[in-house]
Amino acid sequence: MRLVLLGPPGAGKGTQSARLVAKYAIPQLSTGDMLRAAVEARTPIGLEAKEIMDRGALVPDAVVVGIIGQRIKEKDAANGFILDGFPRTVAQAQALDDLLIREGLKLDAVIELSVDENALLARMQNRVDETRARGGDVRADDNPQAFKTRLDAYRTQTAPVSHYYAGKGELKQVDGMAPVDAVSVAIEEALTR
Numbered sequence: 001m002r003l004v005l006l007g008p009p010g011a012g013k014g015t016q017s018a019r020l021v022a023k024y025a026i027p028q029l030s031t032g033d034m035l036r037a038a039v040e041a042r043t044p045i046g047l048e049a050k051e052i053m054d055r056g057a058l059v060p061d062a063v064v065v066g067i068i069g070q071r072i073k074e075k076d077a078a079n080g081f082i083l084d085g086f087p088r089t090v091a092q093a094q095a096l097d098d099l100l101i102r103e104g105l106k107l108d109a110v111i112e113l114s115v116d117e118n119a120l121l122a123r124m125q126n127r128v129d130e131t132r133a134r135g136g137d138v139r140a141d142d143n144p145q146a147f148k149t150r151l152d153a154y155r156t157q158t159a160p161v162s163h164y165y166a167g168k169g170e171l172k173q174v175d176g177m178a179p180v181d182a183v184s185v186a187i188e189e190a191l192t193r
């Protein structure tokens with residue numbers, strides 16, 4: 001199973017990915033997680049990405065395409081993967097098509113979690129509060145200012161990715177405002193449609 005999960009920040013992509021990982025025994029490939037690991041490890045990519053990520057802007061296409069191009073060739077991704085947070089621009093979606101063609105692979109589905117934008121800021125704030133209550137580390141970009149930039153990036157650069165897949169007849173939309181379990185059921189239904 002090779003899936004792309006689309007949706008704005010706070011739509012629940014991470015939560016639903018984790019459930020799909022458990023169900024299908026395939027890895028979640030989150031470019032955000034990989035970039036945060038690179039920042040933490042102070043690799044050259046991490047050093048380049050840190051300031052961009054802290055602002056809430058998108059890192060250059062070539063950087064994330066390079067990361068994903070290597071990652072999907074790793075052994076644990078041989079039977080499939082869930083792309084979470086990639087592609088985020090039409091150029092990335094086209095680069096993914098090229099990568100998949102070169103590897104002789106195909107996407108099984110592109111699922112978009114549709115959410116009411118007004119709910120997203122509150123969801124982010126909840127995530128911050130829950131993380132703090134657990135004593136965990138709050139993401140540097142989980143603050144109102146960076147979140148606004150992330151939403152703007154989503155509207156201008158990532159929303160066209162939905163149109164790109166819709167145009168190819170590959171997009172399936174799921175109501176991301178429903179309770180978490182109901183969203184999981186809707187994703188399962190979309191996968192069998």
Ligand code: AMP
Nearest residue numbers: 031032053056057058059064085086088
């Ligand atoms: P996320 O964890 O998916 O919310 O990503 C956190 C941040 O990492 C984003 O705000 C971007 O700065 C960067 N990022 C993650 N994935 C991508 C991508 N596919 N293209 C560009 N930047 C990305």
